[in-house]
Amino acid sequence: MEIDCIFCKIASGAMGVPPVYEDEEVFAFGDIAPVAPVHILIVPKRHIQSAHELTETDAALLGKMFSAARKIAGETGIDETGYRLATNIGPDGGQSVPHLHLHLIGGRKLKWEH
Ligand code: 5GP
Ligand code: ZN
Numbered sequence: 811m812e813i814d815c816i817f818c819k820i821a822s823g824a825m826g827v828p829p830v831y832e833d834e835e836v837f838a839f840g841d842i843a844p845v846a847p848v849h850i851l852i853v854p855k856r857h858i859q860s861a862h863e864l865t866e867t868d869a870a871l872l873g874k875m876f877s878a879a880r881k882i883a884g885e886t887g888i889d890e891t892g893y894r895l896a897t898n899i900g901p902d903g904g905q906s907v908p909h910l911h912l913h914l915i916g917g918r919k920l921k922w923e924h
Pocket of ligand 1: 816839840841842843844851897898904905906907908
C-alpha cells in the first residue's frame with residue numbers, strides 16, 4: 811500500500827467506503843462526484859500508478875477488473891443500455907488520482923468529449 815494513496819486506503823477497507831464489488835485483487839466503489847446515474851470506480855488493491863505501468867504479467871488482474879465491470883453493469887441494470895469503461899493516464903489524460911482505476915459510467919446517453 812502506498813502510504814499517501816487515497817485509493818490504496820479505500821481499497822484496504824480502512825476508509826469505511828462500502829464496496830460495490832470486491833475480490834482478493836479488486837475493489838469497486840462509487841465515485842464521490844458522479845457524472846452519471848451510475849459512476850463506479852474499479853481499482854486493483856495493489857498500487858499501480860496508471861494503465862501505463864501495466865505489462866503482460868498483469869493480464870489476470872485486468873481480466874478480473876473487466877469481469878468486475880461486467881458484473882456491476884448487470885447488477886446496476888445498465889448492461890442492456892450500455893456504458894463506458896475509461897481510464898485516464900497522466901496530466902494530459904485527465905488523471906487526478908495516481909492509482910489505476912476504471913471508470914464505469916452509465917445510466918444516461920453519454921457524449922464523446924476530447
Ligand atoms: P481521474 O480524474 O483520476 O480519472 O478520476 C478520479 C476520480 O476519483 C474522480 O472521478 C473523483 O471524483 C474520484 N475521487 C477522488 N477522490 C475520491 C474519494 O476520496 N472517494 C471517492 N469515492 N472518489 C474519489
Ligand atoms: Zn494506491
